[in-house]
Amino acid sequence: MKEFDYIIIGGGCAGLSLAYELDLHSKLKDKTLAIVEPREEYKKDKTWSFWKVLPHNFEDCIKKSWDNFTINIPSHLKHIDCKNMPYQTIDSGLFYQKIIDKIKQNTNINFFKNINEVNTENSFIFNSVSDTVDNKSSLWQHFSGIEIETSKHFFDEKIFNLMDFDCDQKNSVHFFYTLPFSKTKALIETTWISDLNNTSLKDYDIQLKDYIENKLKIKNYKINYKETGAIPLFHPNNIKKINQIEIGTAGGMTRLSTGYTFLNIQEQSKYIRENIENIKDTKIFSIKKKYEFLDNIFLKVLKKNPERMAQIFYKMFNGSPKTVINFLSNKSNILEDISIISKMPKFVFLKQLF
Numbered sequence: 001m002k003e004f005d006y007i008i009i010g011g012g013c014a015g016l017s018l019a020y021e022l023d024l025h026s027k028l029k030d031k032t033l034a035i036v037e038p039r040e041e042y043k044k045d046k047t048w049s050f051w052k053v054l055p056h057n058f059e060d061c062i063k064k065s066w067d068n069f070t071i072n073i074p075s076h077l078k079h080i081d082c083k084n085m086p087y088q089t090i091d092s093g094l095f096y097q098k099i100i101d102k103i104k105q106n107t108n109i110n111f112f113k114n115i116n117e118v119n120t121e122n123s124f125i126f127n128s129v130s131d132t133v134d135n136k137s138s139l140w141q142h143f144s145g146i147e148i149e150t151s152k153h154f155f156d157e158k159i160f161n162l163m164d165f166d167c168d169q170k171n172s173v174h175f176f177y178t179l180p181f182s183k184t185k186a187l188i189e190t191t192w193i194s195d196l197n198n199t200s201l202k203d204y205d206i207q208l209k210d211y212i213e214n215k216l217k218i219k220n221y222k223i224n225y226k227e228t229g230a231i232p233l234f235h236p237n238n239i240k241k242i243n244q245i246e247i248g249t250a251g252g253m254t255r256l257s258t259g260y261t262f263l264n265i266q267e268q269s270k271y272i273r274e275n276i277e278n279i280k281d282t283k284i285f286s287i288k289k290k291y292e293f294l295d296n297i298f299l300k301v302l303k304k305n306p307e308r309m310a311q312i313f314y315k316m317f318n319g320s321p322k323t324v325i326n327f328l329s330n331k332s333n334i335l336e337d338i339s340i341i342s343k344m345p346k347f348v349f350l351k352q353l354f
């Protein structure tokens with residue numbers, strides 16, 4: 001069996017982002033890399049969105065970028081300007097294509113379908129496959145989205161809707177999310193924050209049909225694409241292994257209160273690339289501890305008081321857009337943290353501390 005200097009387990013978002021970053025910065029000129037990925041073919045399977053608070057390698061995979069968004073609860077709508085930190089959407093199909101096209105030119109990079117095909121003994125491993133993703137009773141952000149095309153102009157493509165809480169909450173936390181790519185095309189998602197045991201929340205197709213036809217009042221449309229997923233709002237507990245670090249979702253790159261992961265993965269890839277020569281002795285990259293602390297309180301509040309969450313999310317967006325975007329993208333300073341915390345209902349949050 002062949003030996004490699006590095007092995008990446010899982011050629012998804014984190015695995016490929018890291019391989020691309022290493023290749024781009026010529027870190028694989030004299031080193032070999034095996035990527036272990038079971039999928040037969042790469043095709044669009046996700047739409048990654050985030051506020052651009054950092055530069056990244058995938059500007060040419062952006063499907064659409066917005067400078068404005070809305071959030072609403074019943075009878076209240078807020079418009080928010082994010083010109084300085086645009087909200088970007090990446091098409092995973094373009095992302096996979098760009099990376100595969102680039103790395104296949106490097107003969108030091110090889111793909112395998114199964115870890116048993118490579119000798120792992122003397123390699124350094126970057127693992128993006130979680131041990132504990134079947135934890136159904138913890139909180140998850142689970143959702144399904146369809147990209148629809150309307151026969152007439154319907155959408156305002158300059159503004160997206162981050163959260164529409166004006167919908168059935170079923171004693172849980174539920175919102176719709178709409179990304180208008182053009183006047184006739186949009187991705188519409190139904191999103192829940194709950195455990196995964198309650199199957200009554202998972203009739204996503206019915207929820208989407210009802211929202212599109214009865215709330216948005218669109219009657220003539222076709223569905224071009226569908227994505228369904230669940231993001232764990234807890235950090236998987238992978239067993240620590242010598243000469244191995246976890247990356248991506250498995251490496252704790254998900255922001256627990258929001259599910260945003262993509263840009264954290266890019267930051268992690270850059271950090272690993274900068275430290276690759278000394279990776280065995282390098283401190284593990286993580287999202288700052290203060291966010292884990294605050295997010296865990298937030299999720300406890302959410303679990304105990306789902307009926308209050310629409311209002312709490314809505315209130316978070318009172319005040320400066322820069323502050324809330326920095327906070328949600330884990331880039332806030334202490335004053336911004338205080339500003340966000342001060343908008344939360346004190347008693348409900350304090351109760352979860354003890």
Ligand SMILES: Cc1cc2nc3c(=O)[nH]c(=O)nc-3n(C[C@H](O)[C@H](O)[C@H](O)COP(=O)(O)OP(=O)(O)OC[C@H]3O[C@@H](n4cnc5c(N)ncnc54)[C@H](O)[C@@H]3O)c2cc1C
Binds near residue numbers: 015036046231
């Ligand atoms: C549908 C969807 C939409 C999302 N949208 C957003 C978003 O808008 N913004 C955002 O910030 N985050 C988003 N996320 C969260 C996060 O960015 C993605 O889940 C992202 O793909 C995580 O990257 P990853 O590499 O950790 O996992 P993945 O991209 O899932 O990669 C893991 C890879 O491991 C492979 N694999 C599985 N088992 C094995 C095995 N035994 N051996 C080897 N390989 C294996 C899989 O085939 C896969 O390719 C979304 C998640 C989903 C599911």
